[in-house]
Amino acid sequence: MRLIEAVRDGLREELEADSGVFLIGQDIGLNGGVFRVTEGLIEEYGPSRVIDSPLAESGIVGVAIGAAMNGMRPVVEIQFADFIFPAFNQVVSEAARMYYRTNGEYSVPLVIRAPYGGGVRGGLYHSQSVEAYFAHVPGLKVVVPSSPYESKGLLKAAIRDDNPVLFFEHKLAYNTVRGEVPEGDYTVPIGEAAVKREGEQLSLISYGLSVHHCLEAAETLSVEGISCEVVDLRTVRPLDTDTLLESVKKTGRACIAHEDNLTGGVGGEVA
Structure with missing residues (x-):
């Protein structure tokens, strides 16, 4: 299985298992995302759970934080990791700090997915690695899988986590990295090398x-x-x-x- 297929399978299984899970991002519905990761999911789960958003990263993440604080489990797709910076304040000042600032009254079960890295002739705005910016921030988990097995298992673990997780997928790996993925439900623990x-x-x-x-x-x-x-x-x-x-x-x-x-x-x- 290709890495891109493993990510799609992980999203599909969590959408199926939990009605509180929904996807939101630019062109992820009708077009299936810029890399076609979410291709076909809008036909299966409809536009209320696979939401095509405006081109406004701060708004996308802000809406997702609000939904997460009210019992939903949103999965945001940022089209390229390079484009996450307009949402930096929402991620760092709001999502990461919410559990602490409310003394545990509110958590933010939010996943933010983004393709990162070079090697695809993307130029300076489509090739950056941004994980270190967020690894510095208390309250965030930062996941960067290397294989289809880990991509699916870590993504499912991230969606089930009660706190915000940034999930970076290398865009060159989507169709070049293949590997075995077991059938059935499984997760890979976050925080284990x-x-x-x-x-x-x-x-x-x-x-x-x-x-x-x-x-x-x-x-x-x-x-x-x-x-x-x-x-x-x-x-x-x-x-x-x-x-x-x-x-x-x-x-x-x-x-x-x-x-x-x-x-x-x-x-x-x-x-």
Whole structure:
């Protein structure tokens, strides 16, 4: 199964399982989204649960926060992660802080999905990695899956979470990354990293599409007799420090690879 199909299946199953789940975003209904992730869902669940919104990210997220505070479980699609900044105040000052500011009276069970990353000739407004901006914020969870299995399982876990989750999907991975996805209902726990390849001499640590580059590098180095362990963070907030430390204690060396800016990002936090 392709990663894009796994995301679509996860959305479909949660729409089917919970009448409080709805999708909202630009062109996600009739057009199925710019990458066709939500293709066909409006025919199955109707325009009241797969909502085509105006081009107004702040408004989209603001509406979703209000719905979440009133018992719904909205899933927002931001067309590109680069376009999330008009909604930054809603995400950081409202969604992330609501549980704390109301002393636990209100939670915001909200998922914000967005395709991120380069490699598709998207230019400066369609290629950014923005996860570090939000990983800094208390009250937010930030998920970046690398495979179809994790994309579906983590998305279902995010939709069922009672607090806001940002869910970033690498746009190049949508149709290039394939993998097995089990039948039936399952979730992948948020906040748990995964060792994708066992090794003894070097820990390669990454998340998202870059995990596959690390796996390729590990295979290349194995020919030279270098044994690499590959750790997939899967969630960049909260960070699974136990798995990271266990891996690095074993190998004695760490190499961190990610697509975001070099300074002030997830890589520096891991280091």
